[in-house]
Amino acid sequence: MLTTKEHPSADRVWKTVAESFPAISRATVYNTLNLFVEKGLLRELHLDPDSVVFDPKLETHHHFIDEATGAIHDIPWDRVQVCNLESMRGFKVREYQVVMRGTKRH
Amino acid sequence: MLTTKEHPSADRVWKTVAESFPAISRATVYNTLNLFVEKGLLRELHLDPDSVVFDPKLETHHHFIDEATGAIHDIPWDRVQVCNLESMRGFKVREYQVVMRGTKRH
DNA sequence: CACGAGATGTAGACTAAGTCTAAATCATGA
DNA sequence: TCATGATTTAGACTTAGTCTACATCTCGTG
Ligand SMILES: [Mn+2]
Ligand SMILES: [Mn+2]
Ligand SMILES: [Zn+2]
Ligand SMILES: [Zn+2]
Numbered sequence: 297m298l299t300t301k302e303h304p305s306a307d308r309v310w311k312t313v314a315e316s317f318p319a320i321s322r323a324t325v326y327n328t329l330n331l332f333v334e335k336g337l338l339r340e341l342h343l344d345p346d347s348v349v350f351d352p353k354l355e356t357h358h359h360f361i362d363e364a365t366g367a368i369h370d371i372p373w374d375r376v377q378v379c380n381l382e383s384m385r386g387f388k389v390r391e392y393q394v395v396m397r398g399t400k401r402h
Numbered sequence: 403m404l405t406t407k408e409h410p411s412a413d414r415v416w417k418t419v420a421e422s423f424p425a426i427s428r429a430t431v432y433n434t435l436n437l438f439v440e441k442g443l444l445r446e447l448h449l450d451p452d453s454v455v456f457d458p459k460l461e462t463h464h465h466f467i468d469e470a471t472g473a474i475h476d477i478p479w480d481r482v483q484v485c486n487l488e489s490m491r492g493f494k495v496r497e498y499q500v501v502m503r504g505t506k507r508h
Numbered sequence: 509c510a511c512g513a514g515a516t517g518t519a520g521a522c523t524a525a526g527t528c529t530a531a532a533t534c535a536t537g538a
Numbered sequence: 539t540c541a542t543g544a545t546t547t548a549g550a551c552t553t554a555g556t557c558t559a560c561a562t563c564t565c566g567t568g
Contacts (some may be wrong), residue, residue: 307525321547326526345448345555347525360493369493377485378500384482387466387475388503394484398496413554427518433557451526453554 303368305347309340343368358394371396409474413455449474449501464500477502 304312310325328379329350332338340373350370358371376394410418416431417432431441435456438444445457455474484499 305525306403319547321549323527324546327546329551340451342451343448343456345446350449360495363496368499371490375489376487379483379485381482383499384466384477384502386507387502388504388507389466389502390469392500392502394498395489395501396490396493396498401492411554425518427520430517431558433517466519 300352301370302350303341304350305344305349307347309350333352334372341368356391356393360396360398360400362400363397364399366399404459407476409447409455409457411450411455412452414455424492447474461496462499464502466502466506468506469503470505473506475506 305330306322306355307322309329310320310322313320313325329338331341333350336354337352338347339354340350342348343359343402344366351368358373358376360369360371361367362369371394378392378394381389381392411434412435413428416426416428418488419426419431435444439456442460443458445460447457447465448456449455449465450472452481459476462479464479464482466475466477467473468475477500484498484500487498493495
């Protein structure tokens with residue numbers, strides 16, 4: 297999980313882990329993922345209406361959601377820039393990202 | 403709903419509507435909201451792990467989520483700018499927004 | 509007016525994500 | 539060995555959201 301390039305949901309992780317450890321409990325997977333998030337080893341993304349997904353890529357980056365396939369693509373932090381953030385006086389911005397939706401060409 | 407300044411969830415809308423129309427069914431509210439989204443009168447946002455929220459503000463804008471209260475604040479489109487979007491060759495970006503999280507000062 | 513067809517609304521069962529709890533199992537060190 | 543605490547577990551529970559089959563409403567036609 298910590299090294300995947302994907303953005304799996306908790307149940308997806310559970311099913312994958314269960315291939316190697318069929319006895320693993322759903323609760324354990326949820327507990328462990330939440331613990332990893334709490335400890336900063338994973339981040340959770342709320343991009344999908346159907347489930348929370350987990351992101352092992354800790355460096356800040358943006359996301360592109362392919363509306364045709366549901367796939368979530370990482371966009372490197374420096375590829376686009378958010379300008380004029382200093383206008384956000386009155387808000388203490390802890391983190392931000394650009395969320396893009398559309399379709400992948402070809 | 404179409405004129406609120408808030409970002410209510412479907413169940414929040416249902417409870418509000420039910421104050422005036424106690425007979426209204428949950429299914430009707432969900433169906434209607436989804437229809438409004440389909441017809442472009444509302445947009446749905448997936449920012450919250452617990453529910454989809456609906457946004458009556460159709461002009462493009464950004465969002466700031468107050469992590470202390472859960473409140474979603476609209477940020478005018480021009481207050482910040484996303485630069486270098488032309489580097490997104492390979493992706494057909496239909497829409498995008500900056501999603502910020504943090505706390506509101508004061 | 510009577511009636512039938514389509515559209516719209518409704519109740520409530522159902523699904524699935526996520527949480528919680530209480531019990532079982534495991535680890536550790538006296 | 540055994541007591542104690544930590545980890546894992548099964549499965550009940552909660553809740554957002556969907557689905558289906560039925561009820562009701564609308565409206566044009568004979
Ligand atoms: Mn969570
Ligand atoms: Mn939807
Ligand atoms: Zn990512
Ligand atoms: Zn908004």
